[in-house]
Amino acid sequence: MTHAVLDDLKAQIAARRAVLVVGSGVSVAATNNSPASSWTGLLKHGVERCVELDGHLAGDWHERTLADVTSGRLDDLLAGASKVRRTLYRQNEWSRWLEDSIGTLKASRFELIDALGSLNAPILTTNYDDILERRLHRHAITWMDKADQIAFARVESCETVLHLHGFWRQPETVILDGGDYERILGAQLAQAGLRTLGEAWSLVFVGCGDGLADPNFEQFLDWMAVVLKGVRHRHFRLERKTDADHRQQWHNDRGHHVRVVTYGDAYDELPAFIESLRPSRAADIRPLALAPAASVPERVTQLARPVLSAGEYVRLQQKGREAVERLTALTHLLEWESICAHGNDLSQALEQDLYRVAITGRSRAGKSSLVNALVGRTICPVERVITTAIPIIIGPGENESATIKYQPNGRSPLHLDGPITADMLAPYADQRHNRDNEKRVDCIEVRLGHQVLDLGVEYVDIPGFDDPSGRIWSATQEVISKAHALVLVLDVSSYESGGFTIDKATREVLEQAHKRACPVLIVCNKADKLSKAEREEAKQYVLEALDHFGLRLPLVHGPFLMSTREALETRVRNEPLPIPFSNFEETLWKQLWNTESVGLRRLFRVFDALRVADEEVDALIAARQAKGSERERLRTAFARCQQDKSNILATSRHDAHALRQQTAELVESARSKHLRAIADHIASLPAEGEIPLVSETMQALQERLSTACRAIIENVTPSVIAQCESTEKAITRSLSLLREEVGLSAQAIQARATLGALRNWSETVGLPDTGDGERKLKRTAAGGTAGLAVFFALANPVGFLVAAGVGFGVSALVNFLTDRVGSHSALRARVEQHTNEAFTSFKQSVDAALEAFGRDLTSRVHQRMRPFLNDMERRLETIREPTADELRWHAEMHVTTAEALRILEGVLGSPRVASSASPPTAA
Numbered sequence: 001m002t003h004a005v006l007d008d009l010k011a012q013i014a015a016r017r018a019v020l021v022v023g024s025g026v027s028v029a030a031t032n033n034s035p036a037s038s039w040t041g042l043l044k045h046g047v048e049r050c051v052e053l054d055g056h057l058a059g060d061w062h063e064r065t066l067a068d069v070t071s072g073r074l075d076d077l078l079a080g081a082s083k084v085r086r087t088l089y090r091q092n093e094w095s096r097w098l099e100d101s102i103g104t105l106k107a108s109r110f111e112l113i114d115a116l117g118s119l120n121a122p123i124l125t126t127n128y129d130d131i132l133e134r135r136l137h138r139h140a141i142t143w144m145d146k147a148d149q150i151a152f153a154r155v156e157s158c159e160t161v162l163h164l165h166g167f168w169r170q171p172e173t174v175i176l177d178g179g180d181y182e183r184i185l186g187a188q189l190a191q192a193g194l195r196t197l198g199e200a201w202s203l204v205f206v207g208c209g210d211g212l213a214d215p216n217f218e219q220f221l222d223w224m225a226v227v228l229k230g231v232r233h234r235h236f237r238l239e240r241k242t243d244a245d246h247r248q249q250w251h252n253d254r255g256h257h258v259r260v261v262t263y264g265d266a267y268d269e270l271p272a273f274i275e276s277l278r279p280s281r282a283a284d285i286r287p288l289a290l291a292p293a294a295s296v297p298e299r300v301t302q303l304a305r306p307v308l309s310a311g312e313y314v315r316l317q318q319k320g321r322e323a324v325e326r327l328t329a330l331t332h333l334l335e336w337e338s339i340c341a342h343g344n345d346l347s348q349a350l351e352q353d354l355y356r357v358a359i360t361g362r363s364r365a366g367k368s369s370l371v372n373a374l375v376g377r378t379i380c381p382v383e384r385v386i387t388t389a390i391p392i393i394i395g396p397g398e399n400e401s402a403t404i405k406y407q408p409n410g411r412s413p414l415h416l417d418g419p420i421t422a423d424m425l426a427p428y429a430d431q432r433h434n435r436d437n438e439k440r441v442d443c444i445e446v447r448l449g450h451q452v453l454d455l456g457v458e459y460v461d462i463p464g465f466d467d468p469s470g471r472i473w474s475a476t477q478e479v480i481s482k483a484h485a486l487v488l489v490l491d492v493s494s495y496e497s498g499g500f501t502i503d504k505a506t507r508e509v510l511e512q513a514h515k516r517a518c519p520v521l522i523v524c525n526k527a528d529k530l531s532k533a534e535r536e537e538a539k540q541y542v543l544e545a546l547d548h549f550g551l552r553l554p555l556v557h558g559p560f561l562m563s564t565r566e567a568l569e570t571r572v573r574n575e576p577l578p579i580p581f582s583n584f585e586e587t588l589w590k591q592l593w594n595t596e597s598v599g600l601r602r603l604f605r606v607f608d609a610l611r612v613a614d615e616e617v618d619a620l621i622a623a624r625q626a627k628g629s630e631r632e633r634l635r636t637a638f639a640r641c642q643q644d645k646s647n648i649l650a651t652s653r654h655d656a657h658a659l660r661q662q663t664a665e666l667v668e669s670a671r672s673k674h675l676r677a678i679a680d681h682i683a684s685l686p687a688e689g690e691i692p693l694v695s696e697t698m699q700a701l702q703e704r705l706s707t708a709c710r711a712i713i714e715n716v717t718p719s720v721i722a723q724c725e726s727t728e729k730a731i732t733r734s735l736s737l738l739r740e741e742v743g744l745s746a747q748a749i750q751a752r753a754t755l756g757a758l759r760n761w762s763e764t765v766g767l768p769d770t771g772d773g774e775r776k777l778k779r780t781a782a783g784g785t786a787g788l789a790v791f792f793a794l795a796n797p798v799g800f801l802v803a804a805g806v807g808f809g810v811s812a813l814v815n816f817l818t819d820r821v822g823s824h825s826a827l828r829a830r831v832e833q834h835t836n837e838a839f840t841s842f843k844q845s846v847d848a849a850l851e852a853f854g855r856d857l858t859s860r861v862h863q864r865m866r867p868f869l870n871d872m873e874r875r876l877e878t879i880r881e882p883t884a885d886e887l888r889w890h891a892e893m894h895v896t897t898a899e900a901l902r903i904l905e906g907v908l909g910s911p912r913v914a915s916s917a918s919p920p921t922a923a
Helices: 003-014 024-030 039-053 060-069 074-090 094-104 111-118 131-136 146-153 178-186 188-200 209-213 215-227 241-254 267-276 312-334 337-350 367-375 422-429 470-482 493-497 504-515 532-548 564-572 579-593 599-625 628-683 694-700 702-742 746-758 790-794 799-803 824-877 884-908
Strands: 018-022 123-125 139-142 160-163 202-206 235-239 258-262 355-361 392-396 401-406 414-417 441-448 457-461 485-491 520-525 555-561
Touching: 003 018, 003 202, 003 235, 003 258, 024 111, 024 131, 024 209, 024 267, 039 060, 039 074, 039 094, 060 074, 074 094, 074 178, 111 131, 111 267, 123 131, 131 160, 139 146, 146 160, 146 188, 178 188, 178 215, 188 215, 209 215, 215 241, 235 241, 235 267, 241 258, 312 599, 337 824, 355 367, 355 470, 367 392, 367 457, 367 485, 367 520, 367 564, 367 579, 401 422, 422 441, 470 504, 485 504, 493 532, 520 532, 520 579, 532 555, 532 702, 555 579, 564 579, 599 702, 599 824, 628 694, 628 702, 628 824, 694 702, 694 824, 702 824
Parallel strands: 018 123, 018 202, 123 160, 139 160, 202 235, 235 258, 355 457, 355 485, 392 441, 485 520, 520 555
Antiparallel strands: 392 457, 401 414, 401 441
């Protein structure tokens, strides 16, 4: 074995492009050589059972059959297996025998299984037992489960173990003799799935031994030898050093694309070797600990690294929706204001649009190629003529599919099953097949299992905004107006000939993004046709043009000069990505990951809000039963919470007023500096000669003006965010303390600890590899404070502030600043006049935005605190025992919340939480 082969194996595992193929050797090791764990041992057990059931088989039949199953020759083994199977079927003992033999296998050594599980890879096994499932908490599927088989072939999750040769609990699926192998070889779906895995993934054979020579695998390996001839694709087989040479020779003689990797001299060295294959990044993840409250012992010791598998977002959203629907139904029965408010907020949050990234630009700029490169597939049609006629929306899905949606009063939606290709969509999306959208398609929705999309993200490939069709341009504008982020693709190939420009249509798109405070990334495509110097000049030209029109503000980063076609081709070939595209993709991911409205973050907050709702029901039920001194104690706690509300409102108003004063001072300071800059600029003009136009002078000072405005907004923005967060934390802390004072159930305490452990999950989520090494993205702020209300999570508290500066550029002033003046002093007076007007307008706009922010924040304090306080006050007014229905509904809410949290843990990690007698203080 060479270092290159071992390095390749580690690379495939790290990139999650490996599928483990587990043979009987793993079961033998796990059960400490239990006889029924190997094929030969199982068949010997079957021979003895046959003789036990029918004494006439003792003697010659017993001796001949036992000789067959112990000969070591495959033909003899299959013949012996056929005798055993026929006899057991004849005696109607087939199912019972499988249960008494394989069903009784118990693992006593877990090192090897745990090591395999640590690789977090899909597992395919030839074993009939469920040892892997029980230890790794996965569920079994077989070659006869069609839907599950398709999902496994797409490697949509690591929650299953595919039993290629059957599962003992489903006796009809077990492959034992020659007739059974004919069944599996004739099962087209099973063979297609196996071949799909072999073509697209690296198979890692563990504990397979001579099993790879069985009729099914030998035919599969021989097929791959022909189909994959001459390609670089490898499969791997783990063996002891003493067995390595003859195993490798067997594969070489048949042309198999299998490389033998040695793990040591003895079987006991295999677990440690497999552990060494784990990606090195796993060792860099520090355990995540929950800071304990003063009165509570430490509860969380470790949090596993979260894994975002394909289709995870859709499954989690569906479970969240089910939990919220259950909560809403229960709240209508309880008729409690606070719980109803939770249900309404959560329903709204779940139905919010995914974080939508629109890929826009002129026709033939390379938009579709960029989308295809991002998803790693040719989904959007790409031709040498104008292609995209209607929006193609690509988002997360549990099952790959496409839906053709028609305009109102048109046809019913058309559903297409995956795998989805550009050829399938071309009749509806391509201008050549659907000119001027004559088929009246509204949009095409594609659902894929994809790690970035599973953050709760959609990419939208839209027609060029220069499309001559009014209907198509209208649809394009609608998508742009609703996008959360824009990627503007510019074709810079004409820069060399002087034909490249930022035209009016492009400016209008950027102006619209500017008004909505929508982040923009710019891709300068086809830059491979320019020289290095020309690329730098084109980049500088784009930046200067943005400054000239006052449109730099929404730009996140860039521009990025690249070739989208080259990026797509290298990604499809699974080669290292070009650095410009890799940098763009990482910047885009960071923009997505640091956005509170990205779908997965929103779902985390939904589940946390479910936990809060459950705590409130606990508190309200307990308050209704309180008597005597206990009731007085609760009244005191209630009064303290009301006082907290008054204090929070007073603080919010004071801080908002102070922020407005601070901003006004910043504007006046910037105004003074700019007026001095005007004086210095005019003083530097030649005393003789023609006096410049007022508009020309304003234009010369534009960059300084834009910089001053951006600096004000950037200075105020952290204060706005801090005020949001401090107000929300104060609300959460006050309500949490009141619930604790009333008393929380053991489950509510456990739920708090669980959510506390998961709170910073986003800090260690690993996003996909760009091909140039791991991209581990971290938020710059705390990982989505769990106590934040759904409103604050969905709203952008600074978006309106950025929008307040819209139009404050020369482009908004030049229309009427075209007069000539007769002297330098007159020029200075006119420029100062218009500058003062612009600063005054800017100041009023920002102040109005901050005033609205303050009102909104006050309103949210009332909305967050009033419902629970009202419900608590009513509970304290009367003493009565809860009804049987209320107790039953309460128990149902506990079950709903517990189920929801288990789902969340399964996606984001599995913290080990110890129970505690006293509740932790919520963050």
